Amino acid sequence: ACDSDVREEQEAEEEAAQEIPEPTDVPDGCEPDGEPLEIGLVTINLQALFFNQINTGAERIAEETGAELQIVSGDDDSVTQANAIEDLVASDVDAIIVDAVDTEGIKPAVREADDAGIPVVAVDATVDDPAVSTQVGVENAKAGAQMGDFLVEQSAGEGTAHIVSALNSTIQLQREDGFTEAVEDGGMEVGSVVDGQNVQEEAENEAENLLTANPDAEYIYATGEPALIGLAAAVRSQDLTDQVTVVGWDLSEPAVDGLRDGWIAGVVQQNTFELGYQSMSAAVRHACGEEAPEDVPVPIEMVTPDNIEDYLYFLEKE
Amino acid sequence: MTDESPLVELRGIRKSFGAVTSLAGVDLTLGRGEVLGLVGDNGAGKSTLMKVLAGALQHDRGEILVNGRGVRFATPADARREGIGIVYQDLALCDTLDVASNLFLGREPHKGPFLDHATMHAEASRILRDLHVRVPSTRQEIGRLSGGQRQTVAIARAVSTQPDVLILDEPTAALAVAEVEQVLRLIGDVAARGVGVILITHRLQDLFRVCHRITVMYEGRSVDDAPIAELDIKSLVDMITRANTPDSAKEALSDR
Amino acid sequence: MTDESPLVELRGIRKSFGAVTSLAGVDLTLGRGEVLGLVGDNGAGKSTLMKVLAGALQHDRGEILVNGRGVRFATPADARREGIGIVYQDLALCDTLDVASNLFLGREPHKGPFLDHATMHAEASRILRDLHVRVPSTRQEIGRLSGGQRQTVAIARAVSTQPDVLILDEPTAALAVAEVEQVLRLIGDVAARGVGVILITHRLQDLFRVCHRITVMYEGRSVDDAPIAELDIKSLVDMITRANTPDSAKEALSDR
Amino acid sequence: MTADTGSTATEGPGSADARDGTSPTEPGPRLARILNDANKPTLLMVGVTVLLFAALGVATPDFLTFANLSNLATQVAPIVIVGVAMTFVITSGQIDLSVGSTIAFVAAVSAEMLVAGLDSSLVIVLGILSGAAWGLVNGWLAAYQRIPPFVVTLATMSVIRGVALLRTEGFSVPIDNRLMLAQLGQTDLLGFSVSAWIALVVAVLGAILLNHTRYGQYITGIGSNEESVRRAGVNTRRTKMLALVFTGAAAGLAGLLIAARLGSGSANSAEAFELTVIAAVVLGGTNLFGGRGTIVGTVIGALITGAIANGLTLLGMSPFLTPIVTGCVLILAIWLNLRGRDIADLASQMLGRRAAQ
Amino acid sequence: MTADTGSTATEGPGSADARDGTSPTEPGPRLARILNDANKPTLLMVGVTVLLFAALGVATPDFLTFANLSNLATQVAPIVIVGVAMTFVITSGQIDLSVGSTIAFVAAVSAEMLVAGLDSSLVIVLGILSGAAWGLVNGWLAAYQRIPPFVVTLATMSVIRGVALLRTEGFSVPIDNRLMLAQLGQTDLLGFSVSAWIALVVAVLGAILLNHTRYGQYITGIGSNEESVRRAGVNTRRTKMLALVFTGAAAGLAGLLIAARLGSGSANSAEAFELTVIAAVVLGGTNLFGGRGTIVGTVIGALITGAIANGLTLLGMSPFLTPIVTGCVLILAIWLNLRGRDIADLASQMLGRRAAQ
Numbered sequence A: 001a002c003d004s005d006v007r008e009e010q011e012a013e014e015e016a017a018q019e020i021p022e023p024t025d026v027p028d029g030c031e032p033d034g035e036p037l038e039i040g041l042v043t044i045n046l047q048a049l050f051f052n053q054i055n056t057g058a059e060r061i062a063e064e065t066g067a068e069l070q071i072v073s074g075d076d077d078s079v080t081q082a083n084a085i086e087d088l089v090a091s092d093v094d095a096i097i098v099d100a101v102d103t104e105g106i107k108p109a110v111r112e113a114d115d116a117g118i119p120v121v122a123v124d125a126t127v128d129d130p131a132v133s134t135q136v137g138v139e140n141a142k143a144g145a146q147m148g149d150f151l152v153e154q155s156a157g158e159g160t161a162h163i164v165s166a167l168n169s170t171i172q173l174q175r176e177d178g179f180t181e182a183v184e185d186g187g188m189e190v191g192s193v194v195d196g197q198n199v200q201e202e203a204e205n206e207a208e209n210l211l212t213a214n215p216d217a218e219y220i221y222a223t224g225e226p227a228l229i230g231l232a233a234a235v236r237s238q239d240l241t242d243q244v245t246v247v248g249w250d251l252s253e254p255a256v257d258g259l260r261d262g263w264i265a266g267v268v269q270q271n272t273f274e275l276g277y278q279s280m281s282a283a284v285r286h287a288c289g290e291e292a293p294e295d296v297p298v299p300i301e302m303v304t305p306d307n308i309e310d311y312l313y314f315l316e317k318e
Numbered sequence B, C: 001m002t003d004e005s006p007l008v009e010l011r012g013i014r015k016s017f018g019a020v021t022s023l024a025g026v027d028l029t030l031g032r033g034e035v036l037g038l039v040g041d042n043g044a045g046k047s048t049l050m051k052v053l054a055g056a057l058q059h060d061r062g063e064i065l066v067n068g069r070g071v072r073f074a075t076p077a078d079a080r081r082e083g084i085g086i087v088y089q090d091l092a093l094c095d096t097l098d099v100a101s102n103l104f105l106g107r108e109p110h111k112g113p114f115l116d117h118a119t120m121h122a123e124a125s126r127i128l129r130d131l132h133v134r135v136p137s138t139r140q141e142i143g144r145l146s147g148g149q150r151q152t153v154a155i156a157r158a159v160s161t162q163p164d165v166l167i168l169d170e171p172t173a174a175l176a177v178a179e180v181e182q183v184l185r186l187i188g189d190v191a192a193r194g195v196g197v198i199l200i201t202h203r204l205q206d207l208f209r210v211c212h213r214i215t216v217m218y219e220g221r222s223v224d225d226a227p228i229a230e231l232d233i234k235s236l237v238d239m240i241t242r243a244n245t246p247d248s249a250k251e252a253l254s255d256r
Numbered sequence D, E: 001m002t003a004d005t006g007s008t009a010t011e012g013p014g015s016a017d018a019r020d021g022t023s024p025t026e027p028g029p030r031l032a033r034i035l036n037d038a039n040k041p042t043l044l045m046v047g048v049t050v051l052l053f054a055a056l057g058v059a060t061p062d063f064l065t066f067a068n069l070s071n072l073a074t075q076v077a078p079i080v081i082v083g084v085a086m087t088f089v090i091t092s093g094q095i096d097l098s099v100g101s102t103i104a105f106v107a108a109v110s111a112e113m114l115v116a117g118l119d120s121s122l123v124i125v126l127g128i129l130s131g132a133a134w135g136l137v138n139g140w141l142a143a144y145q146r147i148p149p150f151v152v153t154l155a156t157m158s159v160i161r162g163v164a165l166l167r168t169e170g171f172s173v174p175i176d177n178r179l180m181l182a183q184l185g186q187t188d189l190l191g192f193s194v195s196a197w198i199a200l201v202v203a204v205l206g207a208i209l210l211n212h213t214r215y216g217q218y219i220t221g222i223g224s225n226e227e228s229v230r231r232a233g234v235n236t237r238r239t240k241m242l243a244l245v246f247t248g249a250a251a252g253l254a255g256l257l258i259a260a261r262l263g264s265g266s267a268n269s270a271e272a273f274e275l276t277v278i279a280a281v282v283l284g285g286t287n288l289f290g291g292r293g294t295i296v297g298t299v300i301g302a303l304i305t306g307a308i309a310n311g312l313t314l315l316g317m318s319p320f321l322t323p324i325v326t327g328c329v330l331i332l333a334i335w336l337n338l339r340g341r342d343i344a345d346l347a348s349q350m351l352g353r354r355a356a357q
């Protein structure tokens, strides 16, 4: 058979999977009316590893506190998310967690929930509204800037950085802006910006074209998971791994390969599981009438070729 | 523009579809109250010519005169405005609309901005009854009628617009005997009121019952024109098939 | 199942569309080599009956016997297999296919898995020439032909399948004089070869030229059946319109 | 001919003028007539919808509460509003893929105008007009330049959202909560949102326009056989163009309502919305190829798709199962509807037969 | 009748048997004949494409390089592969919205099968078969249960992606770089990717099937008038079902190639892909309502859309401007194509006239 040699190699390589870090500080939970708590989680979509890992984290806390967790996909659409929150309010859940597609457009729905006495926790995407009881997340602009500084170090402040972005994601635009400011402050220029639309194949085609238009491109930045996967595939297909240095967001199998090979210099990894743990814990606490902090910053990790082996658990789902 | 000018005059009408020339120069005249028979072989160009006269097709060259006045029909609506009514050979019905809607298409009775359905159906069934047309219901979709029923609706439509020029492109092809009689009687009636009628048909005997004059087409050209009194069935058939035309004459014709 | 059994026999065929009953019990018999004229008013149900016999429609009740054997046609293909060929009143052509493709639809000549375009066009033009049909080209889209040209292609198609039973539903409606003659001659020819022909037409004089027997339909029923020799045009017209039927008889008919 | 209408009365025994034609409009047996004349598919769709609502009501007590039905009405409102206009477009044999982009455009640009200080009332008018203007572009290209509407609106779908993106640079523009437009998104009348009421009005107007005006006749006729309608002297180009102007204006209105509800306008809203709308229209029984359209059907189509999404969330269904169940319920609904039609045909046939005896 | 074919030869003066019919197949003036018989829209599309490529080549030197054209070929390959099958579906008067979901399904499930240890060759076969199986479900529901294909495939679009999501739980499944399937995604033959070559083969096979087999005739005929084809004794249901099986299988193949290229299979792939494919087909000149289809047109349609996206990026156009320019170029291309058709009509008419004199 075609693959038999590889299969043998694979078996030889089989290594022990790393464990996902355990949650710390799990709330006790409660049963207000003798019924288990019902918590709704409205996520952006079910297709990026990123969101599924948040779900996994939240489910873990649900198990430990005896709460019931209902996940609804927003299908990348702000109206769908608003509908979902409305429906969760109608079925009278005890708390709602939301990762907003549109951080502005979610506000009326969040306020509606708040008016109905249902506490809301925002995760990943920051929703700046008093109706939100707890924010759990990453500062995207800041982290983008951090990545920009990192690249300036690598390039010694020389050269041009190109960007594979996603114009339909507010957070990723913030990452782009933060990054742009930092590299320009550091003396680099920003070259082509292409729109991968947060879809892998689109990102690959656009990255390929970017590389064709800029045959001597040295530095490229990808603002999210699909963008980085697409960019990695494009760099490989154009045989440019020796020439370019890539930085970006979110670990995935192709990103790990690139880090191991060294042409991906750094990846911002958000602590997805922690985002899930923290948001669910806050939701349970609010539902039980306990105190919970208003702001839970989850620090990012900077994954580089040197420390990659410590972060492989981010390729796991659970 | 005197009353002497004929009702309709076509001069040197030409029309091509891509490389196919359907009309290669047609002349035709129609007087008030006259019934003109337009005959010719299959594919001679009769229907194409009538579509031009009804504004459904635009000709490439030639002139159309109505009441002696040169006109150019950009749309069928233009031709309608000049008083031209037509029963197309393909009937031009909308299969998913009902009988009454087809009958009144383009001139529906209305009350203010709204369709007057009641009047529409009542009128439709009156018109159809007057024409002795039998359909299951004026609410029946026209696509579900029999061939003859469809054709009678199309005729009823053209007649009820009260045109000055009535073109009938093989109106009786699908009709049963009694219905054919009815249509022939109708043609006589409207012509008596001064309407000019152009009748295309392959039923030559019908021509002799209602027509005053015959125009013959052959391969996209008008080749003959004669009062009906001078013709009999045999001579007419010969004119259509050009059986008696000597080859030399044909040649002349083709070179024209 | 002797040779004595008629070629086709229909017994008590009934067919409704929703609340509209098109066939309310029709009997019909066709012998080998016989030309049967099927006549009746517009909307009498002739086309519906023929669609049933050709497998294009399924009847609700009644029996179809071919060569004395009861059959049930679920699809037109089934009827074809029993040797039934038909020219539908609506012609059943595909407007965007060319003349040759329509002529051979469902039985295209092929070389291995591939269409044999060359043979197809050569054969098509031979068949059309044999039938004295004139079309601009066998590559012309059929939707762009004249009404008569379309009809001749449909006839050529039905005839060239060499059926045992040939149904012609108003085949000459759009044809010019010479073409009508051609079709009538053709009917005589195929009947002489033992083919049973059912001819629906409103041109009664044609019936007297080719038919052996006439079946009359009225409001979804077969109401008369007579050898042509016993009829003349007048009596036939009366049978179709039921002009001579006293009201009491009509009543009996309706109550049947 | 034995037909349901008037057969006994005018064609039966003793009728002297049977030869002279039936009186086609004379009333026949009531039930058979209604079953035959009324839009059977629509009647059946109503049945299927009732079934679906009952099933969801049994499955989850939250579903049939007034509060939830009011939510559902708000949720389907934009689909109904654009769907009604889309019914005209599809019935006339056209299609409009650009509605989602127009919604995004109007939502984003209206928010910008509010930020710039324009009054809500003016913004509402301008929002609808700018939607109609995009519709005019579509209609002119499709009807007068004869570019297939699918291609035209596919292209403008990209252009319109592009312009919105360019203006907002991808960021969503917040609308101040206290402005009249934002207030509209939060006001209830008799327990239903303003959106829901507007959708109702649009549906009623649409049904009247389609069934009781010349314009509606021409739309249906054009979808059935455009050339026949043209030959009848109707300006078919203008008729078709107007239908696309309607979808544009309807999308503009929907964009305003969505912006009001979300309290912000984003160039990224309503992605793939065109598919949802076309689905509702086609599910409701309008023929995708034109010639047959039903506004009631469209409303029902929107309700069915909306109720499935809403009901499954209330049921607490796993998000991984939701798309599977949604698809299956959709197929089941339309299958029931088609089979039901067969049954109704049979019934009306039997009634008709009995009446004719 | 003065027609281009054989008019002078057989119907002109001195021809004794003029009455007995023309000889329709006799050759006429060459050029006029070709212009008249050949698929004019397609010829023109080729012209417009050449124009577009030339314009982009002038605008950016990178565009017409071999390396970029090779990239372009790879980028459009999945669109061509599915587009060829979609041409059959649309020509037969149907539609398939589920292709994007099938791609995602096959990509994800194939990657899973590879992870589970199945051999690449087997996975390829199973991948295509499972695509075809979904196509069979679509085809059976549409052709045999008579549910409109739009509704069927809209529903299965949701179901199929749902199943993929459920299986992978949203996790993108990596494919080991060294496996044969992944290697396929990285192999070049004569400078072009395996995908590009496969697309070429599919297009050639599709063109033969559509234009040179009975099956192709029936597909076109069904789109023109299904009842006529059925009355001609053809099993139209099976014919229509098969077309949907083709799109399923083609989507399966595309799913494998996309997974190979990305080195992973994700239930997230190919969202909105159906629209891209239908756009390429319709842009190429296939009638959305059926009855006329062209494979060459589809390939060209895919190339045009691909080239615009590729070229604009090479031009370094701002991503905010790209969608706007894309839409405008699309309209321009089709407009040129339509106007060009008028010009060609005129030309062939003049040639025909001269020939007939």
Ligand SMILES: Nc1ncnc2c1ncn2[C@@H]1O[C@H](COP(=O)(O)OP(=O)(O)OP(=O)(O)O)[C@@H](O)[C@H]1O
Residues within 6 Å of the ligand: B017, B020, B021, B022, B040, B041, B042, B043, B044, B045, B046, B047, B048, B049, B089, C136, C144, C145, C146, C147, C148, C149, C174, C176, E001
């Ligand atoms: N749209 C078209 N495209 C190409 N050729 C056409 C078109 N319309 C008509 N023709 C051709 O023009 C010629 C004349 O057609 P027309 O329909 O006018 O004939 P006709 O005299 O009405 O014939 P018939 O008695 O059969 O109805 C025919 O050869 C036909 O093939």
Ligand SMILES: Nc1ncnc2c1ncn2[C@@H]1O[C@H](COP(=O)(O)OP(=O)(O)OP(=O)(O)O)[C@@H](O)[C@H]1O
Residues within 6 Å of the ligand: B136, B144, B145, B146, B147, B148, B149, B174, B176, C017, C020, C021, C022, C040, C041, C042, C043, C044, C045, C046, C047, C048, C049, C089, D001
């Ligand atoms: N699909 C259908 N749905 C409803 N009614 C139908 C349908 N097909 C036919 N009918 C009705 O059945 C009756 C018989 O129609 P049919 O076409 O068989 O008549 P016919 O005898 O062929 O008439 P003609 O001489 O006009 O062709 C007509 O009243 C017609 O309206």
Ligand SMILES: O[C@@H]1[C@H](O)[C@H](O)CO[C@H]1O
Residues within 6 Å of the ligand: A044, A048, A050, A124, A169, A171, A223, A224, A225, A226, A249, A250
């Ligand atoms: O933060 C997340 C991830 O980075 C993902 O790549 C896309 O969507 C964003 O919300």
Ligand SMILES: [Mg+2]
Residues within 6 Å of the ligand: B046, B047, B048, B089, B169, C146, C147, C148
């Ligand atoms: Mg004609």
Ligand SMILES: [Mg+2]
Residues within 6 Å of the ligand: B146, B147, B148, C046, C047, C048, C089, C169
């Ligand atoms: Mg008939």
